[in-house]
Amino acid sequence: MSFSSRIDVQFRIPYSYPVFLTDGLFSAPGISGNGENLSAAEYLKTQKNSVADLIVDEGVVAKVPDRLQAFKSFFEIEDALVLTGGEAIKEQPDIVDKLHQRWLGKELDRHKQVVIIGGGAVLDAAGFAASLFHRGMGHIRMPSTVLAQNDAGVGVKNGVNKFEQKNFVGCFKPPTAVINDYQLLSTLEDQDFYSGYAEAVKVALIRSPAFYSWLTHNSEALASKKPEQVKYLIALCAQLHLNQISQGGDPFEEGSARPLDFGHWLGHRLEVLTNHQLTHGEAVAIGIASDTALSVELGLLEAEHLNQVVSLLRGLKLPVFHELVSAACETPQSESFLKLYKGLEDFRQHLGGQLSIELLKGLGKGFAVNEIKPEQVLSAFRRVAGLC
Amino acid sequence: MSFSSRIDVQFRIPYSYPVFLTDGLFSAPGISGNGENLSAAEYLKTQKNSVADLIVDEGVVAKVPDRLQAFKSFFEIEDALVLTGGEAIKEQPDIVDKLHQRWLGKELDRHKQVVIIGGGAVLDAAGFAASLFHRGMGHIRMPSTVLAQNDAGVGVKNGVNKFEQKNFVGCFKPPTAVINDYQLLSTLEDQDFYSGYAEAVKVALIRSPAFYSWLTHNSEALASKKPEQVKYLIALCAQLHLNQISQGGDPFEEGSARPLDFGHWLGHRLEVLTNHQLTHGEAVAIGIASDTALSVELGLLEAEHLNQVVSLLRGLKLPVFHELVSAACETPQSESFLKLYKGLEDFRQHLGGQLSIELLKGLGKGFAVNEIKPEQVLSAFRRVAGLC
Numbered sequence: 105m106s107f108s109s110r111i112d113v114q115f116r117i118p119y120s121y122p123v124f125l126t127d128g129l130f131s132a133p134g135i136s137g138n139g140e141n142l143s144a145a146e147y148l149k150t151q152k153n154s155v156a157d158l159i160v161d162e163g164v165v166a167k168v169p170d171r172l173q174a175f176k177s178f179f180e181i182e183d184a185l186v187l188t189g190g191e192a193i194k195e196q197p198d199i200v201d202k203l204h205q206r207w208l209g210k211e212l213d214r215h216k217q218v219v220i221i222g223g224g225a226v227l228d229a230a231g232f233a234a235s236l237f238h239r240g241m242g243h244i245r246m247p248s249t250v251l252a253q254n255d256a257g258v259g260v261k262n263g264v265n266k267f268e269q270k271n272f273v274g275c276f277k278p279p280t281a282v283i284n285d286y287q288l289l290s291t292l293e294d295q296d297f298y299s300g301y302a303e304a305v306k307v308a309l310i311r312s313p314a315f316y317s318w319l320t321h322n323s324e325a326l327a328s329k330k331p332e333q334v335k336y337l338i339a340l341c342a343q344l345h346l347n348q349i350s351q352g353g354d355p356f357e358e359g360s361a362r363p364l365d366f367g368h369w370l371g372h373r374l375e376v377l378t379n380h381q382l383t384h385g386e387a388v389a390i391g392i393a394s395d396t397a398l399s400v401e402l403g404l405l406e407a408e409h410l411n412q413v414v415s416l417l418r419g420l421k422l423p424v425f426h427e428l429v430s431a432a433c434e435t436p437q438s439e440s441f442l443k444l445y446k447g448l449e450d451f452r453q454h455l456g457g458q459l460s461i462e463l464l465k466g467l468g469k470g471f472a473v474n475e476i477k478p479e480q481v482l483s484a485f486r487r488v489a490g491l492c
Numbered sequence: 493m494s495f496s497s498r499i500d501v502q503f504r505i506p507y508s509y510p511v512f513l514t515d516g517l518f519s520a521p522g523i524s525g526n527g528e529n530l531s532a533a534e535y536l537k538t539q540k541n542s543v544a545d546l547i548v549d550e551g552v553v554a555k556v557p558d559r560l561q562a563f564k565s566f567f568e569i570e571d572a573l574v575l576t577g578g579e580a581i582k583e584q585p586d587i588v589d590k591l592h593q594r595w596l597g598k599e600l601d602r603h604k605q606v607v608i609i610g611g612g613a614v615l616d617a618a619g620f621a622a623s624l625f626h627r628g629m630g631h632i633r634m635p636s637t638v639l640a641q642n643d644a645g646v647g648v649k650n651g652v653n654k655f656e657q658k659n660f661v662g663c664f665k666p667p668t669a670v671i672n673d674y675q676l677l678s679t680l681e682d683q684d685f686y687s688g689y690a691e692a693v694k695v696a697l698i699r700s701p702a703f704y705s706w707l708t709h710n711s712e713a714l715a716s717k718k719p720e721q722v723k724y725l726i727a728l729c730a731q732l733h734l735n736q737i738s739q740g741g742d743p744f745e746e747g748s749a750r751p752l753d754f755g756h757w758l759g760h761r762l763e764v765l766t767n768h769q770l771t772h773g774e775a776v777a778i779g780i781a782s783d784t785a786l787s788v789e790l791g792l793l794e795a796e797h798l799n800q801v802v803s804l805l806r807g808l809k810l811p812v813f814h815e816l817v818s819a820a821c822e823t824p825q826s827e828s829f830l831k832l833y834k835g836l837e838d839f840r841q842h843l844g845g846q847l848s849i850e851l852l853k854g855l856g857k858g859f860a861v862n863e864i865k866p867e868q869v870l871s872a873f874r875r876v877a878g879l880c
Binding site for chain 1: 507509513514589601603604628654655657659662737739743843845
């Protein structure tokens with residue numbers, strides 16, 4: 105036996121989880137004609153012994169009297185916890201403690217798992233609590249909004265807000281499984297429904313000309329919430345989001361690139377400045393319009409493309425402009441401009457000092473840009489203003 | 493484009509980190525004759541730009557006036573945070589918040605990292621805080637006790653206690669690097685120094701007949717704290733611990749097996765029942781004696797081996813028995829026995845209901861056992877009592 109003065113530790117952790125697309129799993133898990141429900145129901149049967157708690161977003165059950173009972177019966181959990189969802193739950197300082205106290209009382213261990221049914225905020229907060237409990241208990245996600253079903257709800261991030269900063273604490277921990285049930289969307293308000301389309305436009309613009317083209321040809325059906333088209337939009341958007349995670353080479357975001365954050369620097373900023381009166385999706389839609397204009401400004405994209413993107417967003421009942429943006433159309437030194445421009449600086453800091461912003465060099469083709477001048481952002485704002 | 497009703501997400505996350513064994517890195521990083529210091533110092537140079545904070549265990553600097561300044565100069569961090577170490581820091585309810593507040597004030601981001609110099613508790617608590625900050629900031633560990641240098645301090649777990657349960661919240665997050673500097677051990681109390689040998693005996697017993705044999709031949713030198721032997725013990729023990737992580741097939745402990753927990757069920761229990769008057773190492777030493785006796789009781793090991801293990805532990809100035817164990821030598825129904833036996837039940841619960849306890853089927857050969865009767869534990873206690 106000898107020893108070296110340097111030991112190199114190396115290992116890999118394999119992760120895998122299924123994402124099911126179902127419709128009415130709880131009302132007809134096995135008998136429905138569609139195989140989706142059957143295979144998800146069969147999968148859940150294999151998890152039955154370990155499922156030990158059920159967390160439900162109030163918004164999902166408030167308007168449908170029997171739904172909570174249907175969840176409870178399906179998972180055989182009688183004392184489900186109903187939480188008020190929305191961003192506020194991620195601000196609640198003791199939400200993680202409360203859940204831990206509950207699981208301590210139920211004597212759960214890390215080989216158990218919890219089912220979380222709700223919007224992105226409930227999924228983030230309860231998923232985070234589960235991920236820390238005894239160094240990591242599993243969780244099954246059932247996202248209940250278009251946005252959660254086609255974007256972050258199917259991904260690998262958890263967290264809560266702290267010190268007024270979004271996702272200040274959190275971790276990367278893939279769920280055991282995700283079930284995207286279309287029926288859960290039935291009680292969504294219009295504003296929340298259409299908001300979910302923004303991430304689809306985003307991911308189409310940076311990743312898939314074919315999906316972008318499909319969106320333009322189906323925008324009327326989507327505006328009328330035709331189930332066939334909505335299901336397709338969610339499926340494709342979720343798939344593209346998941347491709348980025350599993351094939352993008354950096355699922356836990358160790359590097360500086362944030363390729364899925366097209367349109368998000370301004371979006372984040374507008375959410376904060378409007379005290380979340382703009383939904384995430386609406387704010388992102390405005391950010392998409394602005395970043396598309398910025399791509400034109402940088403000579404990456406033709407001006408005609410901006411018109412097309414703005415039409416698509418409008419066709420999908422999404423906003424493309426906001427009074428805070430029109431107020432900012434002054435000088436790069438004006439307070440109203442700097443208030444928005446700070447979003448880019450926040451991004452730079454979050455990334456560790458080196459800016460990397462995804463823009464477009466085609467409709468369906470993202471392109472990372474490392475340097476952006478305030479003047480260019482201002483001109484981009486003015487371009488969108490000119491169309492409004 | 494078509495979509496499937498089930499998307500399977502699969503990816504792997506590769507982890508790697510170096511563990512350096514140095515001696516006096518801070519007093520003579522580059523000029524010392526030993527290459528260990530040089531290669532660690534060179535490595536740290538490559539990390540300099542990202543190291544943005546320094547957390548130091550008070551115990552490491554209390555008795556050596558210049559040490560704190562040496563750390564600060566080395567890492568070029570003037571406002572290091574000195575924390576009172578020991579298990580109490582993991583019980584402090586706001587320790588994670590306090591560190592987050594500090595890092596918020598310093599405007600750190602997730603591409604920065606912190607250096608933590610201290611015993612296992614400080615490493616666990618500050619490493620946990622770093623791992624959650626902006627979904628994971630890196631940390632470099634410099635363990636300052638024999639126990640931390642040869643066992644958990646070089647591993648991948650973080651966490652703090654909550655609701656009076658050890659490591660109730662935590663996560664798996666490998667450090668960026670570990671530096672085991674021998675000089676940091678110079679101010680350890682005897683009790684803490686010898687306590688660290690317990691994990692070496694443990695890992696030798698379950699993994700390496702050669703290391704076990706080396707320990708028996710060098711117990712006198714180790715009892716006199718001869719540097720050459722102590723360094724060798726730490727290096728080998730750390731290597732075996734790291735082999736389990738990187739080659740054991742389950743670095744993040746997804747399964748039920750806890751192969752490194754030989755001697756730990758009783759150890760944990762004694763720590764709690766004595767309010768940590770027994771150190772972790774002392775409690776584990778008593779647990780090793782008892783689990784070795786249990787292996788004899790189950791017919792896995794010869795009785796003569798128990799004598800040898802008890803002699804080795806004593807030769808290394810470790811305890812093998814405790815009044816709580818002698819008090820428990822009554823009946824399997826007695827309160828004093830059940831108080832200890834609860835440790836096995838806690839383990840079973842922690843593992844999700846299926847017991848898996850590592851015992852011995854040879855000196856250097858671990859063996860997982862799934863069923864243990866109270867009578868067998870009682871007989872094991874009596875066997876050790878008979879030797880004392």
